[in-house]
Each structure stands twice: as structure tokens, then as C-alpha cells.
Amino acid sequence: MPRKLQQFCPKCGKRVDDLVEGLCESCHNLGKKLVDAPERVSVVTCPSCNRMLVKNEWTRAPADPVLTTIKDSLRVNGQAKLELDFKGNRATLTADGSIEGYSEPRHESYEIAIKHAKRLCDDCVRARGGYYEAIVQIRSEDERNVKRVALLIEEVVEHPRGKYWFVAKMSRVRGGVDIRLGSKAMLSPLKRRLKEDFGALETKMSHELYGHVGGRVVYRDIMLVRV
Ligand SMILES: [Zn+2]
Numbered sequence: 001m002p003r004k005l006q007q008f009c010p011k012c013g014k015r016v017d018d019l020v021e022g023l024c025e026s027c028h029n030l031g032k033k034l035v036d037a038p039e040r041v042s043v044v045t046c047p048s049c050n051r052m053l054v055k056n057e058w059t060r061a062p063a064d065p066v067l068t069t070i071k072d073s074l075r076v077n078g079q080a081k082l083e084l085d086f087k088g089n090r091a092t093l094t095a096d097g098s099i100e101g102y103s104e105p106r107h108e109s110y111e112i113a114i115k116h117a118k119r120l121c122d123d124c125v126r127a128r129g130g131y132y133e134a135i136v137q138i139r140s141e142d143e144r145n146v147k148r149v150a151l152l153i154e155e156v157v158e159h160p161r162g163k164y165w166f167v168a169k170m171s172r173v174r175g176g177v178d179i180r181l182g183s184k185a186m187l188s189p190l191k192r193r194l195k196e197d198f199g200a201l202e203t204k205m206s207h208e209l210y211g212h213v214g215g216r217v218v219y220r221d222i223m224l225v226r227v
């Protein structure tokens with residue numbers, strides 16, 4: 001059987017059978033870190049609706065956006081106790097623990113710069129441009145019912161399930177309220193909530209020509225709700 005060719009570790013000079021990413025195993029492990037932390041993070045929030053940009057998606061901001069952003073940006077390679085100290089726009093992260101598969105304790109510390117940015121989210125940009133795909137027309141003799149439906153719409157808005165999930169405009173009209181919704185997709189959860197809350201009630205769908213978008217004829221959905 002031919003002998004396997006030995007190699008030299010370029011760092012310590014040790015002869016080994018195999019190199020791990022160009023180094024002997026012990027040199028390679030020395031370079032391993034308990035925590036991979038970025039030098040800076042940016043916390044991007046929408047000044048209009050307070051949502052936060054997380055991995056390219058606008059989502060409802062957590063209670064502590066900065067802490068959440070930093071936590072999301074870390075990779076912990078083992079068991080570690082993490083501590084963060086904030087000073088102005090900087091955070092000091094200290095990590096104590098051990099890397100997976102190695103028993104020697106590690107102590108690491110990192111400085112992370114925090115950048116805050118305000119940017120209108122896609123929905124708010126659209127809403128400001130007057131964009132909407134659906135209208136809910138609430139009609140009732142009883143003002144309290146109009147309010148109840150408006151509250152259900154608020155509930156739907158708080159649980160976004162797609163793009164353009166916003167109320168574009170609310171306007172008083174004779175006999176009730178017209179509410180313009182950013183997305184047509186908001187109508188189906190609304191219908192479900194209406195059924196749950198009011199039982200049998202009259203809704204009627206119709207459509208209005210909106211225009212041409214990319215060569216396609218686009219209609220707006222109009223839902224009439226009598227309560
Ligand atoms: Zn080595």
C-alpha cells in the first residue's frame with residue numbers, strides 16, 4: 001500500500017496527513033471563533049407605520065428592534081453566554097463559553113456599530129401614492145356596527161399576509177364608511193371575521209375597472225357590507 005504523502009502546516013510546521021482549510025487541525029481550531037459577529041448592523045424602520053426591515057421583508061417591529069437585529073446577525077458556534085452593553089450607537093458584545101467539540105473555555109468580545117435608518121416601506125410608498133386594490137363599503141343604520149366592522153379591518157391589517165397590506169383611505173359617505181384597502185387579498189380574512197362576528201350578513205361583490213397595468217386589464221374589488 002503506498003504511503004500517504006504527508007503535508008506541512010504552513011503556520012506551525014507540523015507534519016500531518018491532512019490539512020483542514022490549509023492548516024493543521026490544532027491551528028485551524030485556534031482560528032475558530034465562539035461567535036461570528038458583524039462589525040456593524042443597520043436597523044431600518046418605516047417612519048410611517050413603524051415596521052422594520054428584516055432580511056428584506058417589512059415586518060412588525062419587535063419590542064426592541066436593535067437587540068433583535070444584533071441577535072439575528074450573530075452566529076454562535078457552541079454554547080455561549082452573551083452579554084451586550086450599549087453606549088450611544090455602539091454595542092459591546094461579550095461571549096463566554098466553549099466551541100462545539102472543544103472543552104477549553106473561550107472569552108471573546110466584539111464592538112458592533114449600530115446604524116439607524118428611516119425608510120418608507122413599500123406599503124407606505126404605495127399608500128402615499130394613492131394606491132388601492134379594493135374598497136369595502138360599510139352601510140348601516142347603526143353607527144356602532146360601522147365601528148365594529150372598521151375594527152375588524154384594523155385587526156386584519158395587523159396580521160399582514162401579503163404585499164400592500166394597509167388601509168389607504170377611510171371616507172365618510174352617506175349611510176356609512178368607504179374604506180380603501182391596499183390589497184384585494186385582505187378581503188378574504190375580512191369576510192371570515194365578519195362571519196364570525198356578525199353571523200349571517202349581506203355582502204355583495206362588484207368590480208370596477210382600474211386601468212391597464214403591464215398590458216393587463218385590472219379591476220378593483222368592491223365589497224358592500226350591510227350590517
Ligand atoms: Zn499548525
Ligand SMILES: [Zn+2]
Nearest residue numbers: 046049121124
Ligand atoms: Zn410603512
